Amino acid sequence: MSQERGKRVGWVELYFDLVFVFAVGQVAHGIVTDPHWSRVGAALGLFMTLWWTWIGFAVLYNRRGDDSRTADRLFMLAGTLPCGIAATQAHHVFEGHPAVFALALAGVRLILAVAHRWPAEGELDQHRVSWGYAVSTVLFTASAFVPTPWLYVLWGVALAQEAGFLLLGGRPRGRKGDRPTRKARWRALLTPPKQANRAVDSAHLSERFGLFMILLLSELVITVGSAVLERPSDDLGYWLVLVSGLVLGGALWWIYFTSAAEMYERLLGLSGGNPALAYSLYAVGHLPPAFALLLVAAGVNLALHEPAPSAAAWFVTAGLTIYLLGTRVFAAGERRWYLSLLRFALLAATVCLAFVNLLLPASGVVAVVAVWAIGTAAVAGRIRHRALDRLGDTPAEFLRHLPTGPDLD
Structure with missing residues (x-):
């Protein structure tokens, strides 16, 4: 049938998620402060940015995470720092000041790029994913220094290419x-x-x-x-x-x-x-x-x-x-x-x-x-x-x- 018994979610993952949920909670608060559908659209865009950030860590730990390895725990704990900063800055994005938020997300992607660079023995080689997150790091860093309309374009490009390389699934083809x-x-x-x-x-x-x-x-x-x-x-x-x-x-x-x-x-x-x-x-x-x-x-x-x-x-x-x-x-x-x-x-x-x-x-x-x-x-x-x-x-x-x-x- 299915895989009989898979690994359990690690304690460090639960801690990471607590920090991360604080960030998405700020997105909901942003809707409450300005209850209009335009704000819902902006909140959806912000949530998608945070979502793919969280997906990166979820896939990382599913692929290679092990609570018994100090390096894996440290990568997750390191990710809580920029995620925590992003959480405190989420409301500033709605106010038109997204620079610190963008730099925090760039820091998250730098950690993910490093984490995928050196897989342990017997694990899947993730160099393509590492390079992809390196590109996202550059794009999010650059977005902090460009005018608002172009900033979101850079975010969109970064998220689109992340969605393309994560889990690396192919599409079935016919003749x-x-x-x-x-x-x-x-x-x-x-x-x-x-x-x-x-x-x-x-x-x-x-x-x-x-x-x-x-x-x-x-x-x-x-x-x-x-x-x-x-x-x-x-x-x-x-x-x-x-x-x-x-x-x-x-x-x-x-x-x-x-x-x-x-x-x-x-x-x-x-x-x-x-x-x-x-x-x-x-x-x-x-x-x-x-x-x-x-x-x-x-x-x-x-x-x-x-x-x-x-x-x-x-x-x-x-x-x-x-x-x-x-x-x-x-x-x-x-x-x-x-x-x-x-x-x-x-x-x-x-x-x-x-x-x-x-x-x-x-x-x-x-x-x-x-x-x-x-x-x-x-x-x-x-x-x-x-x-x-x-x-x-x-x-x-x-x-x-x-x-x-x-x-x-």
Whole structure:
């Protein structure tokens, strides 16, 4: 089946993630201070910059990390220093002063470049990755000294080339110019890599991303807890916010850990640690739901303001919708038109829950969304249970259940 027992997430990784989550928490705070969709777009760009920074360390430790090696622990601890500086400077990026933030991220990439330069005996040669991070170091350093519009162009180039070399996955191809079928793409993604040392550890990657998602969920819990401390205990809104906020957080946890996480780990295990599949499921696939958690937390925070801005309800419902799309909770592996229509209707209904703010205060909207999320979690659990049954224990069994298409033989 999958890799029987992979390595566990290291203690130093958990410490690194605590520092890093402080940085992404500042992104959510930036949305709260200016609740407009333009600020959400800027926050998404900033989050993507931080996301690929975190991915670099997640892949590094998955490839070669070992808590028993002093050098590996030191590289992770060294990374917390520039990440901590970046966290304190995140709000300055929104204010139009990103130079220190850019230099901090350049420092992070210098550490990653050095860490990939000298792999231990028997480990995958990562010189290409090392040179890639060296280029990113130069680009982020240069961005600190150029005008604002060009600064973001340099960031984009740096992130694009990082996304190109991390995990080094190839795309399946058919005959000349042919576009591979869905089944052919899955066949390539579920094929173990030819070089054993290129395989990723599915158990470690699943646990690392799962723990990071929990840390992002903590933003919602902290938001609820901080807000209710400032309200009188005899206020009905106090109890409504406390209960509905925690219920919403629990539903989001349930959707991911009982619906998405097991499926992702099973698929990656069946593939023998295929790096292209890991890239698709985790590096890219987790970006939307991770940002969605910050958007939901920002929306709940704004819902507790007096008066609450109209954007609060839309941030909560849009965030939940993106989260459902990103975790693919309604995807059962069946491509029937009426099921696709039903999925679209459910997602559209999730967004439109924001119109409840015409009838209820913002705290009431959060309560309604929490109830909706509970129902969604229940439906998602059943769908995922059926999908896992169809998945079976072998890639061939999974491919057998995919819709048929033209063969490439």
